[in-house]
Amino acid sequence: MEIPSKYEPQAAEAKWYAYWLEKGFFNSKPDHRPAYTIVIPPPNVTGVLHMGHMLNNTIQDVLIRRARMRGFNACWVPGTDHASIATEAKVVQKLRAEGIKKSDLSREAFLDHAWEWTHKHGGIILEQLKKLGASCDWNRTRFTMDEKYYEAVIDTFIDLYNKGKIYRGERMINWDPAAKTALSDEEVIYKEVNSHLYHLKYKVVGSEEFIVVATTRPETILGDTAVCVNPKDERYLHLHGKKVIVPLVNREVTIIGDDYVDMEFGTGCLKVTPAHDMNDFMLGQKYNLEIINMMNDDGTISTAGGMYIGQDRFAVRKQIALDLEAAGLLIKQEPYANKVGYSERTDVVIEPRLSLQWFVDMKELSEPALENVMNDNIKFFPPKFKNAYRHWMENIKDWCISRQLWWGHQIPAYYTEDGKWVVAKTREEAEQKIKEQYPDYTGSITQDPDVLDTWFSSWLWPIGVFDGFYSEDEVSYYYPTTDLVTAPEIMFFWVARMIIAGYEYRGELPFKNVYYTGIVRDKQGRKMSKSLGNSPDPLVLIDQYGADGVRVGMLLSSPAGNDLLFDESLCEQGRNFSNKIWNAFRLVRGWEENTSDIEQRPAAAVAIHWMNAQLNATIEKLNDDYEKFRINEALMTTYKLVWDDFCAWYLEMVKPPYGEKMDSQTYAATIDIFEKLLTVLHPFMPFLSEEIWHMLREREDGASLCIAHWPSSTNESSPWIEGFEEFSQVVIGIRNIRKENQIANKEKLVLKMLSTQGAASDFHPAIEHLGNIESTEWVSEKPDQCYSFIVSGREFFVPFTAQFDAAAEIKKLNEELVYTEGFLTSVERKLSNENFVSKAPAAVLDGERKKQSDAQQKIEMIKQQIAALS
RNA sequence: GGGAGUUUAGCUCAGCUGGUUCAGAGCACCUGCCUUACAAGCAGGGGGUCACUGGUUCGAACCCAGUAACUCCCACCA
Numbered sequence: 001m002e003i004p005s006k007y008e009p010q011a012a013e014a015k016w017y018a019y020w021l022e023k024g025f026f027n028s029k030p031d032h033r034p035a036y037t038i039v040i041p042p043p044n045v046t047g048v049l050h051m052g053h054m055l056n057n058t059i060q061d062v063l064i065r066r067a068r069m070r071g072f073n074a075c076w077v078p079g080t081d082h083a084s085i086a087t088e089a090k091v092v093q094k095l096r097a098e099g100i101k102k103s104d105l106s107r108e109a110f111l112d113h114a115w116e117w118t119h120k121h122g123g124i125i126l127e128q129l130k131k132l133g134a135s136c137d138w139n140r141t142r143f144t145m146d147e148k149y150y151e152a153v154i155d156t157f158i159d160l161y162n163k164g165k166i167y168r169g170e171r172m173i174n175w176d177p178a179a180k181t182a183l184s185d186e187e188v189i190y191k192e193v194n195s196h197l198y199h200l201k202y203k204v205v206g207s208e209e210f211i212v213v214a215t216t217r218p219e220t221i222l223g224d225t226a227v228c229v230n231p232k233d234e235r236y237l238h239l240h241g242k243k244v245i246v247p248l249v250n251r252e253v254t255i256i257g258d259d260y261v262d263m264e265f266g267t268g269c270l271k272v273t274p275a276h277d278m279n280d281f282m283l284g285q286k287y288n289l290e291i292i293n294m295m296n297d298d299g300t301i302s303t304a305g306g307m308y309i310g311q312d313r314f315a316v317r318k319q320i321a322l323d324l325e326a327a328g329l330l331i332k333q334e335p336y337a338n339k340v341g342y343s344e345r346t347d348v349v350i351e352p353r354l355s356l357q358w359f360v361d362m363k364e365l366s367e368p369a370l371e372n373v374m375n376d377n378i379k380f381f382p383p384k385f386k387n388a389y390r391h392w393m394e395n396i397k398d399w400c401i402s403r404q405l406w407w408g409h410q411i412p413a414y415y416t417e418d419g420k421w422v423v424a425k426t427r428e429e430a431e432q433k434i435k436e437q438y439p440d441y442t443g444s445i446t447q448d449p450d451v452l453d454t455w456f457s458s459w460l461w462p463i464g465v466f467d468g469f470y471s472e473d474e475v476s477y478y479y480p481t482t483d484l485v486t487a488p489e490i491m492f493f494w495v496a497r498m499i500i501a502g503y504e505y506r507g508e509l510p511f512k513n514v515y516y517t518g519i520v521r522d523k524q525g526r527k528m529s530k531s532l533g534n535s536p537d538p539l540v541l542i543d544q545y546g547a548d549g550v551r552v553g554m555l556l557s558s559p560a561g562n563d564l565l566f567d568e569s570l571c572e573q574g575r576n577f578s579n580k581i582w583n584a585f586r587l588v589r590g591w592e593e594n595t596s597d598i599e600q601r602p603a604a605a606v607a608i609h610w611m612n613a614q615l616n617a618t619i620e621k622l623n624d625d626y627e628k629f630r631i632n633e634a635l636m637t638t639y640k641l642v643w644d645d646f647c648a649w650y651l652e653m654v655k656p657p658y659g660e661k662m663d664s665q666t667y668a669a670t671i672d673i674f675e676k677l678l679t680v681l682h683p684f685m686p687f688l689s690e691e692i693w694h695m696l697r698e699r700e701d702g703a704s705l706c707i708a709h710w711p712s713s714t715n716e717s718s719p720w721i722e723g724f725e726e727f728s729q730v731v732i733g734i735r736n737i738r739k740e741n742q743i744a745n746k747e748k749l750v751l752k753m754l755s756t757q758g759a760a761s762d763f764h765p766a767i768e769h770l771g772n773i774e775s776t777e778w779v780s781e782k783p784d785q786c787y788s789f790i791v792s793g794r795e796f797f798v799p800f801t802a803q804f805d806a807a808a809e810i811k812k813l814n815e816e817l818v819y820t821e822g823f824l825t826s827v828e829r830k831l832s833n834e835n836f837v838s839k840a841p842a843a844v845l846d847g848e849r850k851k852q853s854d855a856q857q858k859i860e861m862i863k864q865q866i867a868a869l870s
Numbered sequence: 871g872g873g874a875g876u877u878u879a880g881c882u883c884a885g886c887u888g889g890u891u892c893a894g895a896g897c898a899c900c901u902g903c904c905u906u907a908c909a910a911g912c913a914g915g916g917g918g919u920c921a922c923u924g925g926u927u928c929g930a931a932c933c934c935a936g937u938a939a940c941u942c943c944c945a946c947c948a
Contacts (some may be wrong), residue, residue: 002941003907005907005910005944006908006910006912054932104909173941190946197948211948214948215948216948217948228948235881237934260947261947261948262947262948264947265947266947269948270947270948271948273947273948276933277948278946279946279947279948280948338946338948341946341947378874384875385874386876387873387875387943388874388942388943388944391873391874391943392943392944393874395944395945418906488942488943491943492943523881525941529908530940548936555896556882556885556896556897557881557882557896558882559882559883559884561939563942564882564884565881565882567881569897569898570882570897572910573896573910575910576910576911578909578910579908579910579911580907580908580910580911581908582907583907583908583911584907585907585910586907587907587908588907589907590907609897630884630885633884636895638882639896640895640896647907647908649911655907655946657907658906681946709944722877728939732913732914735914736914737914738913739913739914745905745913746905772883776946809908822892823892830928830929833928833929834928835927835929836928836929837928838928839927839928839929840889840928840929841889843889843890844889844890844929846890847889848889848890850890851890
């Protein structure tokens with residue numbers, strides 16, 4: 001059967017993925033083996049696979065596949081996140097396209113739409129991961145709104161509430177007036193915008209004097225309840241304690257002094273609007289100021305504003321500037337660039353807003369989470385992220401967990417009509433509690449309409465996926481999990497909080513290692529995004545280059561924590577590598593038919609010794625690379641082992657001369673070696689390796705490379721490896737002589753050597769084979785009429801052929817002489833430096849002395865050669 | 871504004887406690903080859919004042935100080 005010279009991945013990929021699933025290789029149940037567990041960072045349930053997922057999941061798959069081969073009970077748990085705000089936004093958008101407004105729907109009807117959407121689009125992303133080769137235990141697929149998981153989230157809320165860790169409080173929060181929900185600080189994006197700085201006149205009461213404040217938000221004067229200056233500011237010393245009149249509003253407010261105010265900025269005079277600015281709120285608390293909430297939840301002016309009621313905040317800003325100007329109270333309006341917070345989801349300007357929200361008190365909860373990262377109980381790769389982590393944890397703020405949305409875990413708090421509340425798992429329980437705590441209350445109760453922040457469910461992920469809140473069966477076996485692979489962007493959102501939850505609910509770390517991947521960027525370094533349209537479709541790439549090709553392409557250039565500048569040519573390189581392996585297989589496969597019981601060629605025997613030694617050494621290095629999570633380095637090591645060592649050297653060494661047969665001993669050894677190579681390739685290139693592995697020998701039904709054993713190795717050094725260095729140099733020397741003197745490869749040469757000593761002596765048969773050497777002769781002195789080259793201080797000679805060009809040869813030798821003499825001078829200068837000789841360690845000194853004598857010897861040799869030629 | 875990090879070949883990066891190799895890899899590039907596995911290939915080759923300036927040292931890509939550029943995180947001066 002003719003095997004095509006190009007590897008065609010499509011059929012193989014479909015075939016083997018189906019086979020793996022059918023045989024259940026990815027499924028895991030607790031047993032006697034040690035567990036190796038990874039929980040997937042759950043993608044948004046209705047999300048679509050992008051390049052970030054590709055990188056992230058490829059790394060997880062590499063880790064889990066290798067663990068499986070090393071005999072661990074490997075368990076990779078997949079799943080999806082309900083992503084409350086992102087999913088709800090999509091559903092709202094879809095309904096709007098159909099002419100339905102969310103506000104026209106009941107909560108139940110809206111949730112029906114959301115579930116319908118989830119069922120329709122949910123899990124597409126998991127199907128896409130299968131194309132990549134992800135070896136997840138699909139039977140374990142979890143969703144953060146699964147019944148059990150939902151219950152765990154609610155129970156956690158109740159538990160933390162009962163422990164006094166959750167409280168309800170009035171705080172300044174980031175308000176999204178479009179989505180009408182609170183956002184966490186992390187969901188706010190600050191953008192540089194060109195706005196204006198308005199200078200407004202406030203008249204001092206009982207005086208003809210005015211003071212001037214500078215603000216970018218003149219409309220908020222409706223909520224002003226003080227004016228603040230720096231107490232050290234001499235310009236305003238005489239005004240302390242006096243009152244001023246807020247323009248247009250005509251409210252009298254006090255002038256207070258606080259060194260929060262920067263004297264250098266603007267006029268050094270700050271208007272204080274406690275309800276609409278984080279810092280003003282802080283001042284309001286400190287000086288017990290009145291709080292006037294002059295805005296509605298949609299960003300329009302409220303009745304408390306007193307004027308412009310019902311108008312939008314931005315319209316009012318324009319209008320009030322005109323009105324102030326008309327009243328002669330606007331001194332100037334100058335262009336000013338500042339940063340303004342926008343909602344990550346809806347892209348509208350965030351309104352700091354005073355609101356009643358639920359919070360988690362993080363201070364105490366976070367203590368073990370900080371300590372166990374700093375002491376490396378949980379290791380970060382790369383460790384540089386520990387700094388950022390520590391900084392955040394040491395300054396941790398309470399976590400606002402309520403969101404004014406419907407899609408998610410509804411907060412289990414129930415309110416009476418007069419503003420009392422209880423926290424309870426069910427309505428019945430809540431009614432019971434109300435009865436106990438407020439026996440006089442007779443009205444109805446309503447559940448808090450808000451849902452919990454998405455991360456309040458995903459922080460339970462490593463426990464929740466094993467139903468760890470309700471049964472010890474699995475969680476005690478799989479938890480703590482082994483590795484977490486994620487993006488540094490969500491270190492605070494997710495990683496830190498999982499660690500917190502881990503210690504709070506299991507008294508233990510959730511995972512041992514955290515591997516931070518970089519951000520996938522395009523060639524120009526821009527983050528890949530939908531709006532830029534610079535992200536390739538992963539499925540198209542897989543189709544074009546094969547899943548293995550894409551996997552290799554992604555990993556080749558992505559050290560932990562470094563951004564990956566993605567370029568399709570990386571996939572091309574991956575595809576080329578697939579093809580290289582494929583063709584090596586074709587060559588070996590060709591020998592199968594052409595094997596006989598002839599004696600093993602000496603060159604082949606050498607090759608096998610060396611290749612086995614090299615394999616052993618490389619596996620040692622690979623294990624070390626993996627240990628340190630240097631995945632890209634492990635891949636490069638594997639790449640060179642296969643391409644350079646195996647294809648370029650080994651196969652050429654064992655290849656029978658044209659027209660001759662392969663001996664069965666070498667053939668068998670080659671198959672063994674190939675099999676080991678496929679094993680170490682498998683985590684990176686699961687499909688191709690499996691395909692060839694099955695074609696290499698007869699396999700039983702149910703056999704698979706996925707469950708083959710990772711090859712063992714020892715850390716012994718081998719003389720074969722040392723000898724190979726010299727051997728390859730000799731072969732290259734011969735090739736160079738051929739090339740420089742235009743001697744055809746077909747022409748047989750004689751190689752003469754001055755000494756039989758040297759590490760390469762074992763390789764002589766291989767030198768003859770690869771160099772097309774007719775015979776090797778030992779000579780006691782330098783022969784005449786020869787080309788020569790030096791490897792490791794030993795000289796090799798090839799007798800002249802007809803085309804010999806003596807002048808060119810002399811020129812070459814002279815160049816080498818000049819260089820070597822220069823080198824000698826620098827070594828000798830070092831050795832004649834008394835400080836060096838007296839202070840450098842003996843080993844370094846010996847090294848320099850050896851360099852000196854080697855160089856002297858070499859100079860002598862070159863001089864002789866030049867003399868002989870002239 | 872605070873903190874962290876980066877700066878080594880055209881590109882992406884290694885370079886572990888300062889010391890055998892006048893600095894390494896992959897890709898890209900140049901030259902020659904359709905040689906009986908592979909042109910998605912083979913053989914050979916060029917290319918770097920290790921950001922800059924000082925210092926410590928017998929010796930610095932590596933340690934120290936300063937300068938510059940870039941990146942990220944945190945804060946969010948109205």
